[in-house]
Structures are given as structure tokens and as C-alpha cells.
Amino acid sequence: MSPLSKNDLQRIFEKLDKNEDGLVSLEELNWLLERIGVQLSVEELESLVGKPCLSFDEFLFFYDSISNPNKKIDEEAELVNIHGDEDSDLAKAFKVFDLNGDGFISCEELQSVLARLGLWDESCGKDCRSMICFYDTNLDGMVDFEEFKNMMFHTIS
Numbered sequence: 001m002s003p004l005s006k007n008d009l010q011r012i013f014e015k016l017d018k019n020e021d022g023l024v025s026l027e028e029l030n031w032l033l034e035r036i037g038v039q040l041s042v043e044e045l046e047s048l049v050g051k052p053c054l055s056f057d058e059f060l061f062f063y064d065s066i067s068n069p070n071k072k073i074d075e076e077a078e079l080v081n082i083h084g085d086e087d088s089d090l091a092k093a094f095k096v097f098d099l100n101g102d103g104f105i106s107c108e109e110l111q112s113v114l115a116r117l118g119l120w121d122e123s124c125g126k127d128c129r130s131m132i133c134f135y136d137t138n139l140d141g142m143v144d145f146e147e148f149k150n151m152m153f154h155t156i157s
Helices: 006-016 026-035 042-049 056-067 073-079 086-097 107-116 122-135 145-153
Strands: none
Touching (some): 006 056, 026 042, 107 122, 122 145
């Protein structure tokens, strides 16, 4: 999966902004985080983010800070308080997508999870295949855990 474009993030932001007030509340953000395996209380999330809701620009900064491991540790610590083993958290996130538990994320599994989150429709089917292909370094048509880790850290193995 390539890094999300600003248009992708705009679409996600608009889907999360259920009340259409131009802000994503922590409840709305936490809804998404829970569905990808990140379990935080709204209070914990607010202490990490530092405010009760995010504008689109703040949402972009939040996404960038959690998806770009090359940022300085200080910048990441302001937004994300990492508890426990990093691989354990990644394994939990991986399991969210690996619906059949076979150790791989297929295009169908990715599509199913995105649909469950309200982030997929018929017009995006091709995108699931291209997202899988982008990080499928062994060309087996699926993403294994190592490829998933590389995707999450935006590095090339």
C-alpha cells in the first residue's frame, strides 16, 4: 500500500466526519482506530493529540506523524505514546486485515476490511489490487507480515 494521497486522506476525513462539521472529533477518530486494532480510550487519545477534535490540516499532521517513522522521536512523542512491543502492536493490526488467519493479507481481505470501515466501494476495487502489489515484494499476490511492517514504516526491505 503506497502512502495515502491527500485526496485519499480527504475522503477518509469526510467519512469520519459523520456530523459534517469540518472537524473529526476524537470519538470519530477513535472509531477508526478501534477498527484497525488500536485500542485507546478517548481520554488517552486526547492526551496524545492534545485537543478534542482535529481540522483537516491537523488530521493530515496526525496521519503523517503516525505513518512516517523517519520523523524525529520528539515529534512522534508529542502525538503518539507507544506502549508495549512495536511488533506486537503491528501483529495485532496485521490480524485485523488477515481475516482467515493464514498469515497473508489478500486483496479480498483488504477490500472487506476497507468496506467494513466505510472506505471502499465498487470504484475502488482496482485500488486494492494496486495497494497489495505496491508492497508485495515477493510477488505472491498477497502481503505477508514482513511486507506489512515495511508498508507501515514506508521502507523498502
